[in-house]
Each structure stands twice: as structure tokens, then as C-alpha cells.
Amino acid sequence: MPVFWLSLLIVAVAAVGFVLARGRALAAVDGDRRHLHSLPNYYGWNAALKVLTPAFALLFVWLIVQPIWMNTQIAGALPDTAVSEDSTLALVMSDVRRVADGLDLAVAQGIISETNAAAIEAGATDVRGVLAQAGVALGSDVDPTVLAAAQSYRSLSGVGDAAMTVAVLLLALAGMGWALRQTTAEFRARNVVEQGVRAMLLFAASIAILTTVGIVFSLIFNTVEFFRIYPASDFFGSLTWSPSFGGGSELGIWPLLWGTLYISLIALLVAVPIGLFAAIYLSEYAGSKVRAFAKPTLELLAGIPTIVYGLFALLTVGPLLLSAFGRDGLNWMQAGTAVMTAGLVMGIMLIPFVSSLSDDIINAVPQAMRDGSYGLGATQSETIRQVVIPAALPGIVGAILLAASRAIGETMIVVLGAGAAARLSLNPFEAMTTVTAKIVSQLTGDADFASPEALVAFALGMTLFIITLGLNVLALSIVRKYREQYE
Amino acid sequence: MYDAPLTRREAAVDDVKISARDVQVFYGDNHAIKDVDVDIQDKTVTAFIGPSGCGKSTFLRCLNRMNDTIDICRVEGRITIDGDDIYDKRVDPVQLRAKVGMVFQKPNPFPKSIYDNVAYGPKIHGMAKNKAELDEIVERALRRGAIWDEVKDRLHAPGTGLSGGQQQRLCIARAVATEPEVLLMDEPCSALDPIATAQVEELIDELRQTYSVVIVTHSMQQAARVSQKTAFFHLGHLVEFGETGQIFTNPEDKRTESYITGRIG
Numbered sequence: 139m140p141v142f143w144l145s146l147l148i149v150a151v152a153a154v155g156f157v158l159a160r161g162r163a164l165a166a167v168d169g170d171r172r173h174l175h176s177l178p179n180y181y182g183w184n185a186a187l188k189v190l191t192p193a194f195a196l197l198f199v200w201l202i203v204q205p206i207w208m209n210t211q212i213a214g215a216l217p218d219t220a221v222s223e224d225s226t227l228a229l230v231m232s233d234v235r236r237v238a239d240g241l242d243l244a245v246a247q248g249i250i251s252e253t254n255a256a257a258i259e260a261g262a263t264d265v266r267g268v269l270a271q272a273g274v275a276l277g278s279d280v281d282p283t284v285l286a287a288a289q290s291y292r293s294l295s296g297v298g299d300a301a302m303t304v305a306v307l308l309l310a311l312a313g314m315g316w317a318l319r320q321t322t323a324e325f326r327a328r329n330v331v332e333q334g335v336r337a338m339l340l341f342a343a344s345i346a347i348l349t350t351v352g353i354v355f356s357l358i359f360n361t362v363e364f365f366r367i368y369p370a371s372d373f374f375g376s377l378t379w380s381p382s383f384g385g386g387s388e389l390g391i392w393p394l395l396w397g398t399l400y401i402s403l404i405a406l407l408v409a410v411p412i413g414l415f416a417a418i419y420l421s422e423y424a425g426s427k428v429r430a431f432a433k434p435t436l437e438l439l440a441g442i443p444t445i446v447y448g449l450f451a452l453l454t455v456g457p458l459l460l461s462a463f464g465r466d467g468l469n470w471m472q473a474g475t476a477v478m479t480a481g482l483v484m485g486i487m488l489i490p491f492v493s494s495l496s497d498d499i500i501n502a503v504p505q506a507m508r509d510g511s512y513g514l515g516a517t518q519s520e521t522i523r524q525v526v527i528p529a530a531l532p533g534i535v536g537a538i539l540l541a542a543s544r545a546i547g548e549t550m551i552v553v554l555g556a557g558a559a560a561r562l563s564l565n566p567f568e569a570m571t572t573v574t575a576k577i578v579s580q581l582t583g584d585a586d587f588a589s590p591e592a593l594v595a596f597a598l599g600m601t602l603f604i605i606t607l608g609l610n611v612l613a614l615s616i617v618r619k620y621r622e623q624y625e
Numbered sequence: 626m627y628d629a630p631l632t633r634r635e636a637a638v639d640d641v642k643i644s645a646r647d648v649q650v651f652y653g654d655n656h657a658i659k660d661v662d663v664d665i666q667d668k669t670v671t672a673f674i675g676p677s678g679c680g681k682s683t684f685l686r687c688l689n690r691m692n693d694t695i696d697i698c699r700v701e702g703r704i705t706i707d708g709d710d711i712y713d714k715r716v717d718p719v720q721l722r723a724k725v726g727m728v729f730q731k732p733n734p735f736p737k738s739i740y741d742n743v744a745y746g747p748k749i750h751g752m753a754k755n756k757a758e759l760d761e762i763v764e765r766a767l768r769r770g771a772i773w774d775e776v777k778d779r780l781h782a783p784g785t786g787l788s789g790g791q792q793q794r795l796c797i798a799r800a801v802a803t804e805p806e807v808l809l810m811d812e813p814c815s816a817l818d819p820i821a822t823a824q825v826e827e828l829i830d831e832l833r834q835t836y837s838v839v840i841v842t843h844s845m846q847q848a849a850r851v852s853q854k855t856a857f858f859h860l861g862h863l864v865e866f867g868e869t870g871q872i873f874t875n876p877e878d879k880r881t882e883s884y885i886t887g888r889i890g
Contacts (some may be wrong), residue, residue, distance in 0.1 A: 506733035514726070515721075516746075516749050
């Protein structure tokens with residue numbers, strides 16, 4: 139039975155369990171719910187949970203384990219000759235699966251009958267033709283051993299699926315029976331449901347955490363793989379970045395890291411003063427009407443996709459800078475794509491980050507601080523400079539660090555605004571590139587995935603991850619320290 | 626001060642420091658203070674008492690124009706300090722507040738060092754020519770705030786690290802440092818424990834030598850202990866104003882008597 143229908147069936151069993159358990163609970167006290175320990179619905183939910191949780195858990199595990207088990211069974215049965223010199227067991231097995239899936243499709247479309255599919259032989263029938271009719275294109279004629287393996291694969295998976303359906307449904311019914319047996323007037327159903335809710339929340343939280351761990355591990359494994367074929371001393375020591383997919387490339391991280399930091403620095407030089415002043419104006423000077431209009435407008439900037447900023451850099455800011463600093467002007471700039479272009483636009487992108495966070499933080503400074511300062515005869519700007527900002531400073535630093543890690547991770551603006559040349563230069567009007575932009579260019583295209591030129595992307599990603607993680611941890615710890623001060 | 630019978634306690638001097646005539650305060654449409662006339666004497670502690678929401682804190686905040694920082698607040702009438710109208714257009718409220726210091730309900734030291742907390746006002750108003758003078762001003766203020774001995778070895782520790790009572794005395798020292806002529810205190814002891822309260826009350830009595838002190842308090846015992854004059858506010862009106870002894874032993878108005886005996890409030 140397909141997994142979708144099986145799932146629906148489990149849900150149906152759960153619904154039946156809900157109704158039965160609720161009714162049984164009410165019947166146990168002759169319909170007077172005041173004698174029940176919990177509200178009737180809790181008994182229903184208890185039954186539903188006891189059906190759903192074990193059944194879906196078993197289904198999940200089964201779906202993972204069955205293909206693995208079948209692979210080992212079929213692979214063990216394959217004759218050694220099936221694995222020829224220029225292929226591997228994994229390739230042959232994927233062929234087997236493709237043929238098996240193709241046969242499934244062919245049967246489903248009525249091109250051949252079920253008995254035929256199980257009985258056809260490679261010599262007698264044009265299996266390739268049959269499968270092509272079903273929409274499965276194969277590179278070569280089907281090898282008899284592969285066909286045989288595919289056929290046994292199909293029968294095994296048929297048996298497995300049937301067993302899974304029966305086992306899962308039995309478990310669901312058993313869960314329902316168990317819940318119904320439990321349902322008495324004294325049974326503490328609400329406490330049990332409470333536990334179930336807690337487990338559900340924990341499950342959701344752990345998925346987020348486990349995913350993060352998974353990402354980190356995939357980065358780590360590929361980075362280790364990269365350093366196995368490319369020396370770490372060259373990666374961290376070389377000042378040249380010149381990948382060539384023919385081999386013999388130099389993959390020094392410094393030009394990229396320098397580009398990243400340079401562009402981020404310019405972005406922060408733009409974003410921090412403007413964002414901070416905007417935040418001070420909004421929180422200290424602006425009237426409630428101005429604030430109600432200006433704050434959401436400013437935050438709208440944060441909602442613009444970065445690719446749009448990239449276009450803005452490419453089409454507006456770049457040419458504008460070129461007309462001032464290019465050949466017609468100061469002649470410092472060769473083309474519209476430059477560190478300055480990307481930095482300015484990225485700075486604009488970061489303004490709402492800095493201003494919105496800083497605004498919240500400045501607002502959190504207690505009014506008592508301001509009153510104390512006014513009471514001593516300080517003006518508003520003296521109060522802001524000498525009391526409010528120092529009090530809010532840790533939080534503002536946190537906001538700036540968050541903006542910085544955002545700047546370091548930015549890709550699209552750099553791709554469109556800064557150019558693609560990896561170089562170490564101090565001139566902000568030259569094209570440079572960043573770590574993120576190079577990760578994209580190393581992984582897109584037809585590169586061999588096992589080559590250092592492709593794998594270097596993971597080492598770059600890992601470096602970036604560590605830098606931004608460090609910044610975020612620093613920012614969070616500063617912000618947290620700040621919070622303790624007033625609560 | 627604690628042992629003199631209430632009735633025999635008298636104000637030291639008779640010159641009027643602050644004079645309010647026909648003062649009205651509005652918060653938007655809400656008429657918070659109605660027709661208040663009062664004369665506050667120099668070198669005297671004047672207590673404002675009354676039930677919550679009676680307008681005593683609002684009136685106190687009129688005396689240094691702190692209400693200016695609230696947009697919807699409007700003050701009418703005439704308030705003079707030494708004969709000068711403080712709501713005159715030519716008066717800079719910022720300068721006024723340096724002259725009329727204020728201590729708040731909750732101790733609110735700035736998140737700076739103890740030294741910088743006290744030096745804040747003098748620095749803003751350019752009261753010291755050099756570091757040595759500033760040091761002197763800070764020490765004098767901390768001594769006046771009766772906290773010097775406790776903090777002299779850790780002047781550069783953060784002011785927020787002190788205990789509640791110490792913080793409040795630091796705030797008093799901070800207010801005193803700008804050498805005001807009047808000191809306004811808005812329930813200065815309501816966040817303090819009894820021991821810290823006693824210390825602050827003792828300090829208020831000493832400050833009376835130099836300043837005109839106006840204190841808002843919820844505690845009638847406190848008003849009776851520290852003040853020479855008492856004003857009783859009720860629903861925005863100044864109901865009764867007179868010698869503290871008179872108010873507490875022989876009030877003229879029925880409402881005052883009810884409040885003091887605990888029947889309203």
C-alpha cells in the first residue's frame with residue numbers, strides 16, 4: 139500500500155480511537171463529566187496520540203531500513219561477473235533500482251502485465267524498449283543479471299511493503315486498544331496528553347538543532363576531504379587565488395578574505411553611523427506620528443531581496459561612481475563593479491538592521507535615566523550622548539556585530555556589484571571578490587565534485603561559518619549581558 | 626529632631642523661596658492640579674502628602690519644569706523662585722533644573738562609575754576649571770550625601786553596584802553636586818528598607834541647613850519626622866498647608882483629618 143494511503147489510514151484509526159475513547163470515558167461515568175479526572179476530549183486525544191506516535195515512528199524507521207536491507211540482499215545475490223571493471227557495485231545497484239522502478243511504471247501504465255513483468259527475460263523481450271515506452275530511458279540494453287536482480291528487487295519490495303502495511307496497522311490498532319483499556323474515570327488523561335505535547339515541542343526543537351548539526355558535519359567532512367588533497371598550509375598561506383579546473387590551481391584564501399572584510403568594512407562604515415543616527419532620531423526626537431510612519435518604512439528596506447540591491451548596485455550606483463571616479467573624473471576607477479560599489483549598497487542594506495535593533499535597545503534604556511539627567515540640568519543631546527548611548531552601548535555593539543556577520547555572509551550584492559577578480563589591493567575602486575561569491579562560482583558549473591577546485595568551496599564555507607559564528611556568539615553574549623543590567 | 630514634640634517644631638526661617646499662585650496642570654483633557662497656591666520657605670523641609678493620584682508628584686515636577694518633557698502636559702498659573710517667574714519665556718528650563726535639583730522615587734544612578742555619576746552635573750555646567758577642582762566638588766558632594774566614607778575607596782566602581790540605600794544617597798549627592806538652591810524629592814525612600822530610609826531622612830534633615838527641600842511622601846510618619854511644613858493634596862486641590870505639627874495634630878479641614886487618621890487614601 140502506498141505510504142500516503144497508509145498514513146491516511148493511520149489518521150483514520152486515530153480519529154476512530156478519539157471518538158471511541160471519548161465515548162468510553164463518558165460511558166464510564168454515565169455521562170456525568172464532573173466525575174471524570176479530565177475533560178472527555180483529553181481521553182480522546184490520549185487515544186489519538188497512542189495510535190499516531192508509535193505507528194508513524196514505525197513507518198518512518200521501516201522506510202529507512204527497508205531499502206538498506208534490500209540493497210544488501212540483492213547485492214549479495216548478484217553474481218561477481220555483473221560488476222564489470224569500469225563500474226562499481228553502487229552503479230550496478232542504481233541500475234537495478236532504475237530497472238525495477240521502470241517495470242513498476244510499465245505495469246502501472248498497463249504496458250505489460252504484472253506476471254509478464256516478473257517473468258520477462260532480457261534475451262526474449264526488448265526490455266529497454268518496454269521501459270522507454272513507460273518513460274524510463276536507459277543508456278544501454280539491460281543486462282540479464284541486472285534484470286533478474288531487478289525482478290527479485292521488485293518481489294522483495296512487494297513483500298516488504300505488505301509487511302510494513304500490516305505491521306504499522308497492527309501497531310496502530312494495538313495503540314488504540316491500549317488507550318481504550320486505560321480509559322477509566324480515574325485515568326489521568328490530561329497529564330498524559332500534557333506529556334505528549336511536551337514531547338512534540340521537544341521533537342520540533344530537536345529537528346532545528348539536529349539540522350544545524352547536520353550542516354556543520356557535512357561542512358566538516360568535505361573540508362577534511364579537501365585538506366586531504368590540497369595542503370592546508372597553501373590554503374591559509376598562499377596570497378594567490380587562481381583556480382584552474384585543469385589542475386595546478388593556487389587556492390589561497392587571503393585575497394577572498396580580504397575582499398570580504400574590505401567590503402564589509404565599507405558597508406559598516408556606511409550603515410553604522412546612518413543607522414545609529416536614524417535610531418537616535420526615531421527613539422529620542424521623533425514624535426509618535428513620525429515614528430509610526432518612519433519605523434516601518436525603514437524596516438521595509440530589510441524586506442527587499444538582496445538581488446534587488448545587487449541590481450541597484452550594478453545599474454545605478456556603479457555607473458554613478460564611475461562618472462565621478464572613472465576616466466571622466468578622477469580616473470581611479472576602471473569599471474562600475476568595485477569594492478566601493480558593493481560596500482555602499484551593502485551598507486544601505488544594513489541600515490535597517492542597525493537602526494531597528496538600536497532603536498529597540500535605546501528604547502529599553504529606562505526613562506529614569508533620562509529623568510535623572512534632565513533633573514541635573516542636562517540638555518537632550520547631552521543626555522543622549524552621555525547617558526543614553528553609554529547605557530545602550532553594549533546592545534548597540536551587539537547590533538553592529540550582527541550587521542557585520544550579515545555583511546560577511548552577503549553574496550548577491552557582491553556578485554553583481556564587486557566583480558569577480560580575486561586580488562589583494564587597498565584601492566576601494568578596484569574590483570574584488572568575496573568568499574561567498576567564490577563559493578558560488580566554484581560549485582556551479584561542471585566541475586568534478588572530487589577535485590580540490592570544487593571541494594575548496596567547503597573549506598571556504600567552513601571559514602566563513604567560523605567567522606560569523608564567532609561574531610554571533612560575541613554579539614549574543616554582549617546583548618545578554620546588557621539585558622541583565624536592567625531586569 | 627526626633628524628640629521634639631510635634632507642636633513645638635517651627636520653621637527656621639520665614640523667607641519665601643518658591644511661590645505658586647493659581648497653578649493649573651492639564652494632562653491632555655485631564656485637569657490634574659486645580660488652583661494651587663503655596664509658599665515654600667527657604668531652609669525648610671516641606672512635605673507634600675496625599676493619597677495616590679492626588680497630584681502631589683505632578684505639582685513637584687512643575688517646580689523644575691520636568692513636566693516640559695511630557696508632550697501632553699500643560700501648566701498654567703505663576704510659579705516664582707526668588708521672585709522670578711520660572712515659566713517666563715526667557716527662562717531656560719535646562720538652567721532652571723540645575724538650580725532646582727531633583728531626586729527620584731527609584732534610585733537611578735547612571736551606568737557609570739560613582740565618580741562620574743557625581744561629576745556629571747558639574748561637567749555639563751562647566752563648574753570645575755580642572756581635574757583637581759572637580760575632584761574636590763565630587764568629594765564635597767559625596768560628603769554632603771553622607772556616603773563618602775562608604776565609597777571613597779571605590780570611586781571608580783560602577784554606581785549601579787551599590788545597595789539601594791547607597792544608590793539613593795549617591796543620587797542625592799549627584800543632585801547636590803550642581804549646587805542647587807532647591808532640592809525636590811519624589812518619594813525618595815519608597816524603594817528603600819527601613820535602615821536606608823532612616824539614613825536618607827537624617828540626610829534630608831542635614832540638607833535643610835543649606836537648601837529648601839520639598840519632599841513628596843506616602844508615609845505620614847516620614848512627613849512628620851522630616852518636615853517643618855506640610856501640604857495635603859486631595860484630588861488635585863491643595864486642601865491644607867501649614868506647620869507640620871499643626872497639620873498632624875490639629876488639622877483644620879475635615880479631609881485632612883480623615884486622611885491622617887486613615888479614613889481616606
